[in-house]
Amino acid sequence: MAGGEVLRQNLPEKLEESPSGANELHVLAVDDSLVDRKVIERLLKISSCKVTVVESGTRALQYLGLDGDKKSSIGFDSVKVNLIMTDYSMPGMTGYDLLKKIKESSVFREIPVVIMSSENILTRIDRCLEEGAEDFLLKPVKLSDVRRLKDFIMKGEVKEGEKRCCKRSRSEDCSPSPMTHPCDSSLLSSLSSSSVLSPLSPSTLSSKKSRL
Amino acid sequence: MDKVRLQREAAFIRSSLLDQGYLDEQFIQLEELQDNDNPNFVEEVVTLFYTDSARLIYNIDQALLSNPTDFTKLDDYMHQFKGSCSSIGAKKVKNECNGFGEYCEVQNYDGCFRTFQQIKQEYITLKKKLETYFQLLKEAAQIK
Numbered sequence: 001m002a003g004g005e006v007l008r009q010n011l012p013e014k015l016e017e018s019p020s021g022a023n024e025l026h027v028l029a030v031d032d033s034l035v036d037r038k039v040i041e042r043l044l045k046i047s048s049c050k051v052t053v054v055e056s057g058t059r060a061l062q063y064l065g066l067d068g069d070k071k072s073s074i075g076f077d078s079v080k081v082n083l084i085m086t087d088y089s090m091p092g093m094t095g096y097d098l099l100k101k102i103k104e105s106s107v108f109r110e111i112p113v114v115i116m117s118s119e120n121i122l123t124r125i126d127r128c129l130e131e132g133a134e135d136f137l138l139k140p141v142k143l144s145d146v147r148r149l150k151d152f153i154m155k156g157e158v159k160e161g162e163k164r165c166c167k168r169s170r171s172e173d174c175s176p177s178p179m180t181h182p183c184d185s186s187l188l189s190s191l192s193s194s195s196v197l198s199p200l201s202p203s204t205l206s207s208k209k210s211r212l
Numbered sequence: 213m214d215k216v217r218l219q220r221e222a223a224f225i226r227s228s229l230l231d232q233g234y235l236d237e238q239f240i241q242l243e244e245l246q247d248n249d250n251p252n253f254v255e256e257v258v259t260l261f262y263t264d265s266a267r268l269i270y271n272i273d274q275a276l277l278s279n280p281t282d283f284t285k286l287d288d289y290m291h292q293f294k295g296s297c298s299s300i301g302a303k304k305v306k307n308e309c310n311g312f313g314e315y316c317e318v319q320n321y322d323g324c325f326r327t328f329q330q331i332k333q334e335y336i337t338l339k340k341k342l343e344t345y346f347q348l349l350k351e352a353a354q355i356k
Contacts, residue, residue: 033292034264035299038257042245089291118295140238140299143245 025153026050030060030086030098031116036139040085040116043146052081057093057101060086066105081111083153085137088117088124096128103132112153116141218352225345234338238301255346261300262339268293269332276325286324287316305334 027049029040037053044051054060061067064079084102088095095115103109112134117124125136134152137145229235239254246253271289275282290312297306308331315323 033295033299035257035260035296038260039242039245039299042250042253046245046247118298139295140241140301142241 024048024050025082025150025157026052026080027083027085028060028063028081029053030055030057030084030090030095032056032087032090036087036116040141043141043143046143047146047150049146049150056090057086057095057098060084060098061093061101064102064105064108066101066108081108082157083149084111084113085149086113086115087139088115088128089119096124096131099128099131099133112156114149213351213355215352215355218348218355222345222348222352225341225348229338229341229345232304234302234304234341236301236303238298240301242300255349258300258342258346261296261302264296265293265335268296269335272328276321276328281319281321281324283316283319283324287313290316302335302338305331305338308334 025048027044029037029044029051031037031040031053032055037055041051041053052063054063058067064081084098086095086098095117099113099115102111102113109132113132114135114137115128115133116137116139118139120138128136135149226235230239242254242257268289272286272293275286275289290309294306294309294313296302297309308327312324312327312331315321315327
């Protein structure tokens with residue numbers, strides 16, 4: 001975490017966008033289970049994230065303004081979500097269906113989506129990853145999973161900030177500092193985590209996808 | 213009653229629940245999410261578990277009474293129940309649910325019915341012990 005913070009201070013003031021309003025990650029959690037909603041909300045709050053919890057994929061789309069109802073769509077600027085965590089098995093719209101809808105949206109497709117499931121089914125996991133899920137977590141989700149996810153997302157946000165900054169001014173201040181690869185710090189924690197992707201790295205994802 | 217004695221009794225119930233496999237590591241994970249700002253987190257989650265379980269148990273009982281038996285529905289309810297058990301670390305009850313799933317898959321009504329009576333028994337046992345546990349903690353907290 002300290003490394004990420006130092007990096008943000010090194011960026012020129014021109015960078016007006018921080019990961020989210022108050023340097024807090026905003027996570028949208030979707031789960032039809034009463035118990036799991038309570039637990040995931042606590043896991044995220046304890047990890048200093050802003051949390052919005054909804055009980056279905058439909059509600060999630062409404063919240064994002066993707067449900068096609070012009071009235072509820074206030075405009076992209078008002079809903080800033082950095083991560084979506086969704087249960088897989090839900091009545092009506094499954095987590096997979098929700099994932100597809102988000103990846104189809106030009107506005108929200110860049111938001112990382114993580115699938116949670118109590119079942120360790122390889123074909124299910126592959127399907128989700130191929131559809132663009134960032135990670136697949138086995139339930140019950142642990143604090144170490146959430147922390148690892150948060151670190152990964154935060155680093156991604158800083159990298160995005162760097163890219164935007166470099167596009168505006170090609171000064172030497174922008175040259176990417178040697179940032180620890182997501183692998184390094186998360187490797188130890190991922191050994192005891194219930195994530196399928198360990199460590200969380202783009203190369204792992206692309207090698208999985210290329211197997212097709 | 214003595215505060216320390218109450219706490220010791222509660223701790224004893226907790227240890228036995230863990231030792232006897234009624235609860236597992238997940239329960240401890242929940243305890244670790246509790247702090248001074250959220251001192252009743254575990255009890256709140258467990259209370260939600262009771263509410264959710266009551267609904268699901270009722271639904272399963274009803275489904276078992278329906279003719280013809282809708283095994284898909286039964287499986288779906290049981291899947292939800294199992295998920296809740298897993299989320300609070302109710303290991304023993306969760307394990308009993310596996311048997312139910314197997315009978316459901318082969319559409320064995322008697323197997324489902326018998327297994328479900330066992331599941332209900334284990335659930336009631338766990339609920340009683342947890343209720344006593346939290347009651348003792350509450351009483352202890354009220355002293356001094």
